[in-house]
Every structure is written in structure tokens, then in C-alpha cells.
Amino acid sequence: MTDLDRRDFLKASAAAIAATGITTNASAESTAMTEPTPAPTHAIQMPAFVDHSHLIVRDLPMISSWYQQIMGLKPVEKTASGEVLGVDGHPLLTLTTEGDAAIAPRNAPGLFHTAFLMPDRTELGRWLAHIAHNNVPLQGASDHLVSEAIYLGDPEGNGIEVYRDRPRAEWEYLQDGMVKMATLPLDLQAIYDEAPKDKWDGMADGTAIGHIHLQVSNIPEANSFFRDVLGLDLMATYPGASFFSSGKYHHHIGANIWNSRGAPKRQANMTGLSDYTIRFNDPVKLQSALAALEKLEIPVTRSGEGYSLVDPWGIGLKLEA
Numbered sequence: 001m002t003d004l005d006r007r008d009f010l011k012a013s014a015a016a017i018a019a020t021g022i023t024t025n026a027s028a029e030s031t032a033m034t035e036p037t038p039a040p041t042h043a044i045q046m047p048a049f050v051d052h053s054h055l056i057v058r059d060l061p062m063i064s065s066w067y068q069q070i071m072g073l074k075p076v077e078k079t080a081s082g083e084v085l086g087v088d089g090h091p092l093l094t095l096t097t098e099g100d101a102a103i104a105p106r107n108a109p110g111l112f113h114t115a116f117l118m119p120d121r122t123e124l125g126r127w128l129a130h131i132a133h134n135n136v137p138l139q140g141a142s143d144h145l146v147s148e149a150i151y152l153g154d155p156e157g158n159g160i161e162v163y164r165d166r167p168r169a170e171w172e173y174l175q176d177g178m179v180k181m182a183t184l185p186l187d188l189q190a191i192y193d194e195a196p197k198d199k200w201d202g203m204a205d206g207t208a209i210g211h212i213h214l215q216v217s218n219i220p221e222a223n224s225f226f227r228d229v230l231g232l233d234l235m236a237t238y239p240g241a242s243f244f245s246s247g248k249y250h251h252h253i254g255a256n257i258w259n260s261r262g263a264p265k266r267q268a269n270m271t272g273l274s275d276y277t278i279r280f281n282d283p284v285k286l287q288s289a290l291a292a293l294e295k296l297e298i299p300v301t302r303s304g305e306g307y308s309l310v311d312p313w314g315i316g317l318k319l320e321a
């Protein structure tokens with residue numbers, strides 16, 4: 001692809017994004033040259049964080065190949081029913097397939113997106129250049145004040161965000177302890193232009209799942225579950241969405257009802273998000289969450305490395321220390 005073609009791709013992506021109501025803005029000011037580099041793994045250094053996502057897919061070889069070629073994940077392990085992919089040997093995404101899996105309707109509780117956090121803006125740009133060269137369509141791109149985010153979907157429609165954080169010193173905390181976030185245009189062209197045009201060899205070491213964003217059916221119920229039961233902090237609210245974190249990160253978990261308001265529980269063995277894992281760096285917080293789950297008589301199963309449960313919307317959740 002020539003430089004001209006790449007610019008056309010970015011323009012086409014921008015047009016597609018504009019058509020979805022999120023616009024890019026070529027005049028947005030770049031701050032890449034003046035910012036200190038944030039700690040690449042700060043999201044996962046908090047007392048609790050999202051460590052892993054598990055998708056049930058229909059075409060395992062095709063989807064696995066896509067995550068390797070387009071997202072730059074590498075095989076970590078093969079299992080009886082699937083594969084584990086990750087970065088630098090660290091597992092991030094499990095893909096399994098089951099012949100009788102029902103195709104999840106769009107409004108089912110489950111995944112809105114798995115968000116991969118890049119170490120810095122340069123790596124975000126290098127990945128953007130890679131997908132531009134491969135003509136991968138984008139679904140959106142936003143400046144959230146705390147972060148710069150690019151959205152797409154895998155070939156079976158599982159949502160993906162790829163983002164980088166601005167330094168935490170630049171985040172604005174409000175008087176109530178929440179963090180200021182917004183959805184503003186993102187200058188994709190600038191991010192692309194600033195990236196070195198060297199060979200891309202997959203996701204950089206340090207890339208992690210920074211957050212997971214879920215479709216749930218009821219926001220007050222989400223506030224109760226993630227804040228009051230699991231012990232996360234409510235960090236931001238949007239119309240129809242709440243954002244939760246540990247350690248005052250902007251969010252480790254998002255929950256919205258934009259497609260799924262009032263939807264019935266997710267059924268077992270549906271395509272899409274089977275389960276995800278919250279890992280606790282602080283074992284006291286894990287014990288508090290387990291005690292709250294027991295008090296509410298929410299069934300929890302002790303599994304090999306931690307605890308498994310099903311959330312109020314039928315989404316699997318593992319808690320591990």
C-alpha cells in the first residue's frame with residue numbers, strides 16, 4: 001500500500017466513523033511530543049484489574065488467526081477446545097469453540113468490548129499503521145481525556161478497543177472522587193503520522209487488558225454488583241453506563257445498557273464473552289468480595305486458581321489473587 005493509499009484508508013475510516021456519529025478531527029492538537037511516558041502496566045498494578053477475557057467463537061482457526069495477524073497476539077497455549085493467546089508469554093485472551101453454541105443476539109448481556117492497553121502512543125500508532133496496511137475497518141475513534149481509543153470488531157462481531165492512557169497526572173478528578181472522561185474527536189491521522197513506519201512484529205511487551213466493557217441489562221444493578229459487592233469504585237457515569245475501577249484507575253470495568261436494556265440473562269454456551277477474570281493484587285479486597293458474595297448467597301465455586309461465579313446477567317466471572 002502506498003502512502004497515498006494509506007491516507008485514503010484513514011480518510012475512509014474517518015468517513016465510516018463519522019457515519020456512526022463519532023467524528024475525527026484533523027485539527028486536534030497532538031501532545032505526543034511533550035508528554036512523559038506513563039508506566040506501561042499501571043492499570044494492572046492497581047489492587048484489582050481485569051486479567052483475562054474468554055470468548056466462545058464459531059470458527060476457531062479463523063478467529064485465532066485474525067487475533068494473531070491483526071491484533072498481534074501470540075499463541076501461549078493450546079487446550080482441548082481452544083487456544084490461549086497473549087503478549088510476551090502472558091495469557092490475555094482464551095478462544096474456545098463449541099459445536100452447539102447459540103449465536104448471541106446483539107442485545108444479549110455480554111461483551112461490549114475487550115480493551116487492549118498499549119504501552120504508549122507510539123505503539124498505538126504502530127498498530128494503527130499495521131491495520132491501515134491491512135485495510136481493517138474501524139468502528140470509531142475517540143479522545144476520552146484520560147485516554148485515546150480506537151474501536152473495531154473481530155470477524156464474529158466481538159468488540160475490541162485498542163487504547164493508550166494519558167499520564168495520570170493529566171487526569172482530572174472531580175470533587176466526588178470520580179474522574180472526568182468525555183468522548184471527543186480523535187486525530188487518527190496525527191497518531192498514524194507520528195508512528196515509526198518500521199516492521200510491526202505484534203503487540204509490544206507490556207500490552208495488557210486495560211479494561212473490559214460489558215453489556216448488562218440494568219445500571220442500578222451494575223452499580224450494586226461492581227461497587228457494593230465486588231468493592232470497586234464508581235469512577236464515572238454516562239447516560240446508560242457506569243464505569244468502575246480499583247486504585248482510582250479511570251475504569252477497569254464499564255457496563256452499559258445501550259443495546260441490552262432489560263434484556264434477559266445471557267444463556268450458557270452462547271457465542272461471545274463466556275467469562276472474564278478479575279485478578280486481585282490485594283488479597284484483602286478479594287476476601288471482602290467473597291464475603292459480600294456469600295452474604296448475598298451468590299453461588300461461588302472454588303476453581304483451580306481462584307473462584308468462579310456467574311454475574312447477575314449470566315456472564316461468567318473468575319476472581320483470582
Ligand SMILES: [Fe+2]
Pocket residue numbers: 113115161211213254
Ligand atoms: Fe472501553
